[in-house]
Amino acid sequence: MTDLEDELRALVGAGHVLVDGDLRAPYETDWTRRFTGTARCVVRPATTGEVAAVLRACAAAGAPIVVQGGNTGLVGAGVPAGGEVLVSLARLDRLEPVDEVEAQVTAGAGVTLEKLQAHARAAGLDFGVDLAARSAATVGGMIATNAGGIRVLRHGSMRAQVAGVEAVLPDGTVLTRLSGLAKDNTGYDLTQLLAGSEGTLAVVTRARLRLVPLLPARAVALVAVAGTGAALDLLAAARSRLATLSAAEIFYPDGLDLVRAYARLPAPFGEPAGAYVVLECAGRTDPTDEILETLSTCDAVLDATVASDRAGLDRLWSYRESHTEAVSAAGVPTKLDVCVPLGELSALVTELPGTVAAVAPDARVITFGHLNEGNLHLNVLGAGERAEQVTDAVLRLVAAHRGTISSEHGVGRAKAPWLPLSRTPEEIAAMRRIKAALDPAGLLNPGVLLPA
Numbered sequence: 001m002t003d004l005e006d007e008l009r010a011l012v013g014a015g016h017v018l019v020d021g022d023l024r025a026p027y028e029t030d031w032t033r034r035f036t037g038t039a040r041c042v043v044r045p046a047t048t049g050e051v052a053a054v055l056r057a058c059a060a061a062g063a064p065i066v067v068q069g070g071n072t073g074l075v076g077a078g079v080p081a082g083g084e085v086l087v088s089l090a091r092l093d094r095l096e097p098v099d100e101v102e103a104q105v106t107a108g109a110g111v112t113l114e115k116l117q118a119h120a121r122a123a124g125l126d127f128g129v130d131l132a133a134r135s136a137a138t139v140g141g142m143i144a145t146n147a148g149g150i151r152v153l154r155h156g157s158m159r160a161q162v163a164g165v166e167a168v169l170p171d172g173t174v175l176t177r178l179s180g181l182a183k184d185n186t187g188y189d190l191t192q193l194l195a196g197s198e199g200t201l202a203v204v205t206r207a208r209l210r211l212v213p214l215l216p217a218r219a220v221a222l223v224a225v226a227g228t229g230a231a232l233d234l235l236a237a238a239r240s241r242l243a244t245l246s247a248a249e250i251f252y253p254d255g256l257d258l259v260r261a262y263a264r265l266p267a268p269f270g271e272p273a274g275a276y277v278v279l280e281c282a283g284r285t286d287p288t289d290e291i292l293e294t295l296s297t298c299d300a301v302l303d304a305t306v307a308s309d310r311a312g313l314d315r316l317w318s319y320r321e322s323h324t325e326a327v328s329a330a331g332v333p334t335k336l337d338v339c340v341p342l343g344e345l346s347a348l349v350t351e352l353p354g355t356v357a358a359v360a361p362d363a364r365v366i367t368f369g370h371l372n373e374g375n376l377h378l379n380v381l382g383a384g385e386r387a388e389q390v391t392d393a394v395l396r397l398v399a400a401h402r403g404t405i406s407s408e409h410g411v412g413r414a415k416a417p418w419l420p421l422s423r424t425p426e427e428i429a430a431m432r433r434i435k436a437a438l439d440p441a442g443l444l445n446p447g448v449l450l451p452a
Contacts, residue, residue, distance in 0.1 A: 004061045011053045016044040033332050035076035039086040046091040048205040056172030064443050067199040069141025072133040074335045075412025077198050077448045089140050098123035103211045104180045109140025109204050125211040128155030132321045140204045146196035148408035153372040154246040159195040164208035170439045180208040198410045199445040201438045215282040219308040221291050222316045224273035228346040230300040231277050237298040244287045247280035249320045251368035262326035269303045278320045323368045327379040334380040334387040340403030342374045348401050355397050359389040375407040411449045
């Protein structure tokens with residue numbers, strides 16, 4: 001086993017090949033603590049050239065590879081199953097100057113979302129994707145999973161922000177397409193192919209990213225409604241009346257209780273409600289009056305509170321954004337990221353508790369998500385040894401409602417066996433042919449995305 005490790009040390013430096021168990025440990029368990037494994041070693045290259053050399057060495061040795069960004073993944077795709085070389089891209093953290101004319105920037109795969117946002121804002125621009133894990137989530141991981149987050153309503157998912165990539169194939173071949181041209185119809189779009197591929201086709205090392213206008217004036221409303229149906233009525237009103245609408249999130253009483261206990265937040269309203277919606281508007285001028293007018297004329301609103309100052313914005317968002325940390329603090333959750341047509345959303349929310357209780361009677365479901373996209377994050381606490389049965393029951397329920405088993409977290413290892421619920425046999429066969437063409441030895445992220 002030492003021949004490959006010695007070669008890797010020569011390529012990236014001895015201090016960046018971790019073989020000791022204590023040093024490997026932070027890389028070997030995912031954020032949820034549900035997925036864990038043992039890596040043969042952890043390698044931390046710092047440049048595209050070093051990534052290419054590492055992949056060539058692993059290919060020559062027939063050593064499988066797991067690729068990891070900020071290790072904020074929730075489906076087991078970025079941690080080893082057992083014995084793989086784990087390639088961490090955290091050191092690929094270079095940010096080039098913002099191109100203000102093109103409204104683009106080139107970023108290394110290891111750049112965190114938070115760092116990217118600060119860099120863009122310093123140039124008077126912004127990045128269109130935002131999510132709660134911004135301090136750790138990285139550009140490479142977000143491309144690999146086609147991350148979404150809270151502003152998909154306005155700017156789209158990660159795929160829409162990517163104008164080009166630099167990536168390394170499993171044999172060490174480097175593909176570079178970073179021109180960022182607005183129009184380029186010269187064949188297959190390899191950039192878009194890699195977005196959402198979960199590290200199974202190539203290792204993204206740099207990306208050319210589109211930026212959006214910086215909108216300094218924001219207003220947020222936390223709204224109490226009777227239930228999911230009323231939340232959708234509010235959404236319809238907001239979309240038709242609020243040109244500045246940038247986010248629409250939903251959560252429920254069980255999640256609110258958990259968040260309040262964890263973050264020590266006060267009750268937002270005097271009376272409990274069936275569901276809660278967070279609406280955010282962003283513009284160049286204060287959109288508070290627009291939100292207030294919309295809320296005052298929408299029959300779905302039971303109660304609401306609105307803020308436009310920095311402290312108030314953070315306070316209202318905390319009721320939604322603290323969900324993930326509060327759930328994790330309460331136990332090891334079975335996390336399911338699903339999406340259904342909006343017309344099916346109310347029925348899905350109604351049927352979920354009974355579906356879970358039928359296979360795990362003592363489990364509880366904490367649900368929140370992105371209302372506009374019909375994207376729910378389902379967190380099942382207390383499933384224990386019945387986690388797989390819960391997953392099966394819930395994903396089959398989602399499929400019955402014409403939904404997808406993964407909206408923005410990816411399929412990973414966690415949901416690979418259920419891919420046929422969302423993709424036809426013909427689609428899966430085509431995906432396998434693409435995988436075989438780019439990674440014929442099957443060394444990149446084995447077991448991820450495609451069912452065994």
